[in-house]
Amino acid sequence: MAVGHLGWARNAVGAGLGIAVAGAVTLLLVGGRAALLPFLVAPLGASAVLVFCVPASPLAQPWPVIGGNLISAIIGLGAGHALGDPWLAASLGVGIAIAVMSLARCLHPPGGACALLCALGATGKVPWGAAFMLPIAANVFLLSGVGWLFNNLTGHPWPHRPPRVPLSPQAAYSREDIQAVLADWNEVLDVEVDDLDAFVQALLRKGAGR
Incomplete structure (x- = not known):
């Protein structure tokens, strides 16, 4: 994550631009249906935080952002129409969305919010229909698209590519060792194995330099 005033300014500007472009273009696409369809959906704000503030996170990559939100939205709408009750639809919609995102390797926290929003919308007084997928998909x-352009122009390749660090002569471990440790911990860390490997290699080289 970028730190310091410049880093936070970069993150804020990027997220603001992303939301501004998404809202403006979606509003044009919605056109005459602007009174019936939203031009921005709330989970997009959370997606913007991930895409622009932690672009190296596995949860912030293009497939999780796109697949996680869209799959969850479809599941939420489906649950709302199938069950009719907002409490049941929201509960099952979010649970199923998390399971499907995990299986599809596109886990994205805002996807849970997207499923919840769509489940509640589909059970409201004016039930949300398939047309609501238009603004969500456009958003x-x-x-x-803005995330790809902005991150790459500001030196944060997106999709993320682990840094290439020369192998340290002090390295006495393998990539499989890292995976074994993670398996022993039985926890999900929000970082790729390749990034962990590069970090340890860089750390060893720093130590060797002293």
């Missing part, structure tokens, strides 16, 4: 794709 997600536009934010991803």
Whole structure:
């Protein structure tokens, strides 16, 4: 994550641009249905935080952002129409969305919010229909497009690529050792194995330099 005033300014500017572009273009696409369809959906704000503030996170990559939000939105709408009750639809919609995102390797926290929003919308006084996928899809794709452009222009490759660090002569471990330790811990860390490997290699080289 970028630190310091410049880093936080970069993150804030990027997220603001992403939301602005997504909202403006979606509003044009919605056109005459602006009174019935939203031009921005709330989970997009959380996606913007991930895409622009932690672009190296596995949860912030293009497939999780796009697949996680869209799959969850479809599941939420489906649950709302199938069950009719907002409490049941919200509960099952979010649970199923998390399971499907995990299986599809596109786990994205805002996806849970997207499923919840759509489940509640589909059970409201004016039930949300398939047309609501238009602004949601437009929001997600536009934010991803701005994220790709902005992150790459500001030195944060997106999709993320682990840094290449020369092998340290002090390295007495392998990539499989890292995976074994993570398996022993039985925890999910929000970082890729390749990034962990590069970090340890860089750390060893720093120590060897002293």
